[in-house]
Amino acid sequence: MTPPDESKVSLTRTQRRAQQMRRVIVDIAESLYIDEGVAAVNAETIAARADISVQTVYNRVGVRDALLVAITEKALSTNRAFMDETFTTTEGNAEQRVLAVASAFIEFARTHRRQFRLLTTPPGPAAQALVNAQAEIQIGQLAQILDAGMDEGLGTPGLNTRHVAIALWAMLSGLLAMTFADDTIIGEEESEAVMTTALNILRDGLLHRQ
The missing domain is CATH 1.10.357.10 (Tetracycline Repressor, domain 2)
Incomplete structure (x- = not known):
């Protein structure tokens, strides 16, 4: 049996984690918008709540308009x-x-x-x-x-x-x-x-x- 391609397995895992992180970011952005309005939706606040870097917010979703x-x-x-x-x-x-x-x-x-x-x-x-x-x-x-x-x-x-x-x-x-x-x-x-x-x-x- 041919062993699985580790790069493909790793990529699939990475994609799943990226999708999960995107869902977390969007959920937080949604809560901020509903509870506090548009001004509260920013990468810094989302990053702090999700315990991630601001760059991760930009990479997974984008700036405020994209959020x-x-x-x-x-x-x-x-x-x-x-x-x-x-x-x-x-x-x-x-x-x-x-x-x-x-x-x-x-x-x-x-x-x-x-x-x-x-x-x-x-x-x-x-x-x-x-x-x-x-x-x-x-x-x-x-x-x-x-x-x-x-x-x-x-x-x-x-x-x-x-x-x-x-x-x-x-x-x-x-x-x-x-x-x-x-x-x-x-x-x-x-x-x-x-x-x-x-x-x-x-x-x-x-x-x-x-």
Whole structure:
């Protein structure tokens, strides 16, 4: 048997360690941004918390702009994990699928509040561009479901489904942002009822059958 190439084994181990260190750096950057704002995200603070050199932060991720993009990419990846399967499923009619999308979005915001808040207030133009790009994709997917609903007799004939999708997205994002804000007027016990009311409005209003 040919012995393993030690250089390849060492490289693989090195890559794994580099990836793990990158995750640690991004996690710390995320916490700093959520807890203290953009100004707190810097290589010196991250290096001190991770007990590594500042150069390691630069090597694994980069300067502040790169750090902010990295934490945004992490939040977007988590969001996709919640949303992608719901968008692509063909189970149920259009009304059920739209409600499933809304429920998945609510669940993401509820279980990943820090990352949801990051996506509602992206840290800088590059991060905002990433958020906008993913929102555009998901709005398009929602509009496709609504198109199918029009064929099933939901909504007013000739309705612009893209505009409806944007309105639904904005309504739900704004409501969730308000619900999970630090200084919200909506209490923890009331938030569940508010979410249920929003879904009822969605079901009985915007998706009203002819």
